[in-house]
Each structure stands twice: as C-alpha cells, then as structure tokens.
Amino acid sequence: MTESVRPPESALRVADHPFLRGLDPSLIESLAEHAVERDFEPGEFVVRDGEIADGCYLVFHGKIALEVSAPDRGRLTIQTVGPGEVLGWSWLTPPYRWQVDARALKHVRAVRLDAEVLRRTFAEMPEAGYQFLLRLLPVIAQRLENTRIQLLDVHGV
Amino acid sequence: MASSAPAATAAAPHPYAPTPYRVLSRVSETADTVTITLAPARGAALGAHRPGQFNMVYAFGVGEVAVSISDDAVAPAPLVHTVRAVGQVTSALARAVPGQVLGVRGPYGRPWPIAGAHGKDVLVVGGGLGLAPLRPLLKELLAHRDRFGRIEIIYGARTPKDLLYYPQIQSWRQRSDWRVQVTVDAAGREWYGDVGLVTARLPDVRLEPARTVAFLCGPEIMMRNTARDLVDRGIPESAIWLSLERNMKCAIAQCGHCQFGPVFVCREGPVFAYTEIRRLLAVREV
Ligand code: FES
Numbered sequence: 111m112t113e114s115v116r117p118p119e120s121a122l123r124v125a126d127h128p129f130l131r132g133l134d135p136s137l138i139e140s141l142a143e144h145a146v147e148r149d150f151e152p153g154e155f156v157v158r159d160g161e162i163a164d165g166c167y168l169v170f171h172g173k174i175a176l177e178v179s180a181p182d183r184g185r186l187t188i189q190t191v192g193p194g195e196v197l198g199w200s201w202l203t204p205p206y207r208w209q210v211d212a213r214a215l216k217h218v219r220a221v222r223l224d225a226e227v228l229r230r231t232f233a234e235m236p237e238a239g240y241q242f243l244l245r246l247l248p249v250i251a252q253r254l255e256n257t258r259i260q261l262l263d264v265h266g267v
Numbered sequence: 268m269a270s271s272a273p274a275a276t277a278a279a280p281h282p283y284a285p286t287p288y289r290v291l292s293r294v295s296e297t298a299d300t301v302t303i304t305l306a307p308a309r310g311a312a313l314g315a316h317r318p319g320q321f322n323m324v325y326a327f328g329v330g331e332v333a334v335s336i337s338d339d340a341v342a343p344a345p346l347v348h349t350v351r352a353v354g355q356v357t358s359a360l361a362r363a364v365p366g367q368v369l370g371v372r373g374p375y376g377r378p379w380p381i382a383g384a385h386g387k388d389v390l391v392v393g394g395g396l397g398l399a400p401l402r403p404l405l406k407e408l409l410a411h412r413d414r415f416g417r418i419e420i421i422y423g424a425r426t427p428k429d430l431l432y433y434p435q436i437q438s439w440r441q442r443s444d445w446r447v448q449v450t451v452d453a454a455g456r457e458w459y460g461d462v463g464l465v466t467a468r469l470p471d472v473r474l475e476p477a478r479t480v481a482f483l484c485g486p487e488i489m490m491r492n493t494a495r496d497l498v499d500r501g502i503p504e505s506a507i508w509l510s511l512e513r514n515m516k517c518a519i520a521q522c523g524h525c526q527f528g529p530v531f532v533c534r535e536g537p538v539f540a541y542t543e544i545r546r547l548l549a550v551r552e553v
Binding site: 173175176177183184185186187188189190192194215216252255256259260262263264 | 394395425452453454455456458459460461462463464466467470486488489492
C-alpha cells in the first residue's frame, strides 16, 4: 500500500467524487484537508475485520471485494465496491471497528477521509453532516438488501 | 354421425398432442441445469417461434412442463431448451440423452415486443435461469443491431458457477456494439467480477431513459426491484417488459393453473408490460 497526503488541489478531486458531489463546499474542504490518497495492489487488504475503522474510503479506480469467512465455504465475497462508490461506515459509531475484510481485486486508487475528522466535522457542522449521512444511508440500505436477497437465495429456488 | 364428419376436422391435431422430437445434444450449464437441443423425430416441425415464447415439453411416462425457448428464433428447428432439474419432470428432461425422444407442443405465449424497441436504447436485465428466454431476444438484437440505439445488458446469478451460457457470455462481453455487465450474489476468491445485486449495476448504464425499452426476466423480487429503480430513473412504465414464470398445465387458457390474479400467464403472457402486472407484483401472494 502506498500513501500520500493529498496536495492542495486534492480538494477539487475529493469534491469530484460522485458520493460527495454537490455537498456543502465548506464540509468538503474540511474533509479534503485531511484526506489521504491510497493505492492498493491486487490482493492487498484495504481494511481488515476487527481493526480500528480509521476512515471512509472514496474509490476512484479499481475494485474492492468485501469478504467474510463462511463455514464450509471458505472466503466469500459478499459485495464489490468500484469507482464512484464508497467503502465503510464502521467509523461512524462505536466500537469503530471494521466488520468485514476489504481486499483489492484490481489496483485500487482511493481517498481515505479520516474518521476522527469526519466525526468532529459532523459535530461542528451538523447540517452538513446530516447531508453526508443521507448519502451514506442508501449505501447501507443496499448492503442490507443484498444480504436479504442472499438469504432468500432467490436464484436458487 | 362420425362418417359424415368433414375430413379436415378429423385430421386436426388434438391441442394436447405432442410432436415427437429427438434429443440431438445435451450440454451441462451448471450443477443442476442443462441445455438440450431437439429436432423433429419424424414428420413436420412445430411452427416458428418468436423470442420469449415457450413450449410444453413432455418426458414420456413422467409428465409435461413449460420450458422457454432459449435460442434463436430464426429457424424453427432445432429447438433449444434450458432446463433446471427442480422436480420430477424437469429432472427427467435434464437427464435426457441424445437419441431419446421427447414430446413437444407449442410455441405458446406472447413474445418479447422487439419491434417496439426499434430506434430506441435497449436495456436487458436477466437473473439466473431468466437468461434462457432472453437469449433469443439478445440474438435478435444482434442480428438487427442497426435498428437499435445503445444496448446495455446486466446478468446476475447466485454464484459464478450458476452463470448460464458462460462461454457465450464471455464472447458477448468482448463485443463493442453493446455492453454486458455480469454480477453474482456471492463468490469465492477465484471470481474477479462484480458481486452484488443487478440493481447495483443500474447506475452504471448509459441510456436515454425517455427513449429506452427494458426487458427483464428472473426471480420476481429481482424484476420488481429492477422495474422500481428503472421507473425512478425515468424509464416509462409502459416501456418495461417482464417475463413471468408460472406453473403451466394446458398452456391454452383452459385449466387455470397459470393464473396470476385475473391473468392467464400462458395466454396473456408470459411477457407482460410492467403497467399490466405492477399491482399484482406488489401483492405478497397471488
Ligand atoms: S396453463 Fe392452463 S390456463 Fe394457463
């Protein structure tokens, strides 16, 4: 994994990510200030189950597999996350620990928004934080729906 | 009385009488699904079919079941059917070996309204075995590629091992005149493709909603959610077409086995406009 603190023009790039596009510019500016660009090689873990959830990842390139271990089935990918999508909400509420492994399938370029900065900024700018959460909720809802469909095994019946 | 009956009436085939077809080949698609190719065992073939129609296929001594026609409609023979072994009859069909004779009657049902998509963008969404009745549609889109605008295809299955027609899908993905996205519900590490619902791939499709026609076939929950998202995206409800699967018995609107609310799927379907069945799809059990 390579990491680099984002240069000054990074605010523009972060603002261009579809997940953030159109949000309050001062919120984006606050988040971009501490954003870190990260590259992951294929096979490399982006986050590990049980580790501290240090931030929210905006994916710009590549593909990430969310993996769990399933009895008798080994490692199982339950969802993939690609360009324009966002990875992670475990940073939002205690115990601030990842509940899934995320592994790069293809070379990944992402920007990590720092968890503490996110929480602090939301406390200082609750309205902007609310707007951010409104965008995060559909991501969570889609994961739930995915899980529900998997449980129903709709293709298997 | 009988001697005065006109000759033409005496010769009319019984509506339930199957035509004998011989199995030419059998290809395993997945652990429980096979594709069989059939040619008339003797005499004439059945009438020409259109993409989206189905036949009643009879395993002699076991029973009969409705199976969609899953390859080109251009030539009426041979017939291609993809069958998943889930019950006695489908298991018998899935075990059929080359040379074996099966009975076939059909084709039945309303086909995909492909002509209505001329000059428009086309979105095709399939789930699991739902790709089978969509395949003849896809082949017709390709055969007349210049009649359509952009074409986007999304196909989802339970796992990579459950994908139908995998070699064909791979070749379809190489084409530049349409785009094919494949996703599965869950996968092991050998899979580098997408994992997630077909609806999660919809934001990626590049279509002009107001001039798009969508064709969906798969589990009902998948079609319902996809149709909902497409309407949210601005695709007119009347331009969304779905193929329903129901238990068929007679296939000629006589027995009521296929009824979906007031609708006879064998006669009025299996292809319906979303506007026709939206309310029924929303009902928990019909
Ligand atoms: S199958 Fe008999 S009425 Fe439709």
